[in-house]
Amino acid sequence: MADLKVTTFCVVTGASRGIGKEIAIQLAQKLGPNSSVQLVARNQQALEDTADKIRERVDGSVQVRCVAADLSNVESVTNANQEIFDNVKDISTFSHAILVHNAASLGDTSKYARELDDVDSLQKFCLLNMSGPISLTSAFFKVFGHGKDSLRKTVVQLTSDNGTTPYKTMHVYCMAKAGRDMFFRVMALEEPEVRILSYDPGAVDTDMFKQTLSSPDKDLVSTVGDISKQTYFLKPEQSAGALVKALEEDKYENATVVRAYDELGMKVD
Numbered sequence: 001m002a003d004l005k006v007t008t009f010c011v012v013t014g015a016s017r018g019i020g021k022e023i024a025i026q027l028a029q030k031l032g033p034n035s036s037v038q039l040v041a042r043n044q045q046a047l048e049d050t051a052d053k054i055r056e057r058v059d060g061s062v063q064v065r066c067v068a069a070d071l072s073n074v075e076s077v078t079n080a081n082q083e084i085f086d087n088v089k090d091i092s093t094f095s096h097a098i099l100v101h102n103a104a105s106l107g108d109t110s111k112y113a114r115e116l117d118d119v120d121s122l123q124k125f126c127l128l129n130m131s132g133p134i135s136l137t138s139a140f141f142k143v144f145g146h147g148k149d150s151l152r153k154t155v156v157q158l159t160s161d162n163g164t165t166p167y168k169t170m171h172v173y174c175m176a177k178a179g180r181d182m183f184f185r186v187m188a189l190e191e192p193e194v195r196i197l198s199y200d201p202g203a204v205d206t207d208m209f210k211q212t213l214s215s216p217d218k219d220l221v222s223t224v225g226d227i228s229k230q231t232y233f234l235k236p237e238q239s240a241g242a243l244v245k246a247l248e249e250d251k252y253e254n255a256t257v258v259r260a261y262d263e264l265g266m267k268v269d
Contacts, residue, residue, distance in 0.1 A: 002195075002250035006095040008035040011084055011140070013071065013133075014103030015039035016046035018206035019158070021053075022240035023100055028054045028062050030244060034093070036063045038084050041103065044068040071103050072124035077132050081139040088143055091151055097144045101133040101157040101180075106208055107172035109215045116171065129176040133157065134183065146191055154195040154247065157184055159257055161200060168217040181257070188255035197252055201239040202260040202268070203227045232261060232268045 008031045014020035028037050037054065039047045047066040054064050069080035107125050116122060137155060144151045162170055163177030181198055188196045203209065212224045227233055242263035252258045261268040
């Protein structure tokens, strides 16, 4: 078991809605007094709503800070990477640092792979889903150090079965998940003292899930429609709870995929 009830510096990206919002709310309640939670997303108002919900539950024992940033914009990412950590004056005040990479997008699922000719759109997608998280992870290490004698650290990145199973019109999303999975597997070899969790949240009732219904591929739309009717179609709070459970139990092998369904005891292929 991992003791999460210690003074922690925690960053959650994509914390304004869906799974990210629930992860932030549930994880904040597990942290120790004087912890600091950084909520990152584009929508300031939605972030404040997440922050308010956390404050209602932690009775002032955890500091919550909102960092509004467009994570598909280079300048905004650079500024956010600085702002997230600019109030860390003395890392010795923390016993644990957690970074949760939840922010993501599907890309343009209204097109087939052969039709993807908008370079600017593709670059923005890659920044949000791949290079941005890599740069934020680097900033995280620069602040909290590396090596066996450095501060205890946990990095969580949300993955998907799309990283191993191709679906029509899910081209760049599948690419990003596969690429990120391998990046963090390499990091796990390089930084064995860091706990790295690649988390598959399952099929979850979110705006992103609904976006797949705009695909021109009838087979994908049919599959998504069928999934939404199944008992394993999760609410964000269920999936977030399974992630927190995995972090607490601390049984996972570094950078291997942990599935929400397994944590919830659900038999889903």
